[in-house]
Amino acid sequence: MTINIKKYRIHFVLLIVIIFLGIMAFTQGGWDQVLAGIKDGLSILLQELPLLAAAFLTAGFLQALVKKEFITRWLGREAGLKGILLACLGGGLIPGGPYAYYPIAGALLKSGAGLGVLIAFVTAKNLWSVSRIPLEFAILGTTITIRRYLITFLIPPLLGLLAEWFLGGSITKIEENAQQ
């Protein structure tokens, strides 16, 4: 029984958030608003299905293709700065929202990537994101975009290094935790 509860812990957390948001929607506009929220979520899900399918396939084939030794050498704990820089590059180049890059990060975690590498990957996706640059220039203008990139440029590798340095040893626990 305890195993079951552990297995569905994240489901419970998300469900509580949904109930909380549902109540907020209800107080704002009754059942119509609740229904509108559900409809909105489902339509975005439907719209993103092709992207989700590609993300899950990429995650699966990455795991199937990449040999454990390769991950250990290039993205594991021993890879050091090399692995973190590689992860930054990958994160910066990969397109799509969180439902696209987290399945891929999860595949890397399962295959033996280090904590610093994973933190660098996600942070670079969030801060370097190449696919976002044209939009950022177009909407926010040159000044904001260039200054924002300049200021946050070093953060992905730096955060990866710090994470690896201080918490790198906890990667086994993190992997077990993600498997549940």
Added chain:
Amino acid sequence: MSSATIILWCITAVLLLFSWKAGPETVNRGFHLAWATTKQNTLLIFLAFLIVGFVNILSPQELVKSWIGPASGWQGIILAEFLGMLLPGGPYVVFPLIAILFQAGAGLAPIITLITSWSTQSLLTIGFELPFMGWRFTLIRWGMGLLIPLAAGFTAVILWG
């Protein structure tokens, strides 16, 4: 279909080609692992998208607009960090809103903090992070990230006033 979808499908195709060259067993394993990940996460993804839907119709954008307008200086930076966490949606939704805030007189430093916080601390993306990475990773990444938007904002103040 968005360009992100097309690029990701191209990556999938390349990986599939490599697997095919490696032999039928690798192809089978790839599909099997993809299916296992899908099965394991379908319900969670469904729940996460429901959260996205509710947040969309509750439109916290309005909240963000009404709060950050007059605030500036270090108070504006701290406020921007919190508001960035609440901002939902991709760049198509968020950048136009930030542009409006900038035109309405929000300073460069709070704006940079806001973009950075939305990028790294967004609460909405946690719904997608938890299923694949577990709470331990999420806690470490999000916790370490808390200082980044503030640091970015204060650096902007030092560099450009």
